[in-house]
Amino acid sequence: MRRREFMELTAGALMAGALAGCTSRVAGGGTSPRGAGTVSPLDAAAFRAERRFARTDFGRIAYVERGAGDAALFLHGFPLNSFQWRGALERLSPHRRCVAPDFLSMGYTEVADGQSVAPDAQVAMLVALLDTLSIRTVDLVANDSGGAVAQLLVTRHPERVRTLLLTNCDEEHDSPPPALMPVIELAKAGKWVDEWLVPWRADKALARSAQGIGGMCYADPAHPTDEAIEYYFAPLVGSPRGKALAHAYAAALERNPLEGIAPALARCKVPARIVWGTGDTLFSPDSPGYLDRAFGNSRGVRRLEGSKLFWPEERPDVIAEEARRLWGVG
Known part of the structure; x- marks a missing residue:
């Protein structure tokens, strides 16, 4: 199937969950304690129970946090949310204070009125989130549009980042990728959510089929699971404001946020590692090589034969293996 067909089929649905009872000491309205070192499984119910909120000028930023010590920040893809990283959090929380936020207009983050959700604003939000959580530096792990951010x-803030682990994502010459343009155009017309995401939420088998997000973005036909479909897409389809914010996120990707970034990447001294699924039909197969050459301190590329765009959700052991090696931990 052609790359362009991917985003003509992108949609899904998510389940909005109520917060559990306790109050976060840093975020003013979150859920359970951090649970340093815990490795218990994170299904949708457990993930929802651990969700917290950080109050910032950008809105109340939803995030899940596990572990203690030096922090790692996980940036999800589009149109997913922090639930994408549940397997990585299970495996890496013994080694890091793992923080996985929902981007502005994705997942359960409550966006302030009038707030931009473009990539520039996402960067500023993340800096504010780190400041709110008293985190000075992070090991950064990212996928898809999260990789552009x-x-x-x-x-822009090299002093805040110790290491960078990039998976399939935008790069300067492929942002946005051509396959994303149908989504951007429908989002600008206010039609994308109702035409694609709503039907996929209603028919989860369709969402996993060759005509759905599963067939195009996941190698395993069992993915995304029913609970993942609900968790990812319910906030985007559940209200007119949620739909409008989802459309705003997609529309904001039309302008290449990485234009002119090459000199800054070349100057970057942060160790960067690229792990790329070769079955990806959205981003160019040339992108991992470009990123390897572009970063001033690249630690090389690992290619995963047949894995697709959202492979980090399916293969958290690979994320954990590569992150531990990059971080220099056992």
């Missing part, structure tokens, strides 16, 4: 963050 990660590149902006590491070049």
Whole structure:
């Protein structure tokens, strides 16, 4: 199937969950304690129970946090949310204070009225989130559009980033990728959510089929699971404001946020590692090589034969293996 067909089929649905009872000491309205070192499984119910909110000028930023010590920040893809990283959090929380936020207009983050949700604003939000959580530096892990935000963050605020682990994502010459343009055009017309995401939420088998987000973005036909479909897409389809914010996120990707970033990447001294699924039908197969050459301190490329765009969700052991090696931990 052609790359362009991918985003003509992108949609899904998510389940809005109520917060559990306790109050976060840093975020003013979150859920359970951090649970340093815990490795218990994170299904949708557990993830929802651990969700917290950080109050910032950008809105109340939803995030899940596990572990203690030096922090790692996980940036999800589009149109997913922090639930994408549940397997990585399970495996890496013994080694890091793992923080996985929902981007502005994705997932359960409550966006302030009038707030931009463009990549530049996402970077500023992340800096505010780190400040709110008293986190000075992070090991950064990113996928898809989160990878574009990660590149902006590491070049604009290199003092905040210790290492960078990039998976399939935008790069300067492929942002937005051509396959995303149908989504952008429908989002600008206010039609994308109702025409694609709503039907996929209603028919989860369709969402996993060759005509759905599963067939195009996941190698395993069992993905995304029913609970993942609900968790990812319910906030985007559940209200007119949620739909409008989802459309705003997609429309904001039309302008290449990485234009002109090459000199800054070349100057970047942060160790950067690229792990790329070769079955990806959205981004160019040339992108990992470009990123390897572009970063001033690249630690090389690992290619995963047949894995697709959202492979980090399916293969958290690979994320954990590569992150531990990059971080220099056991």
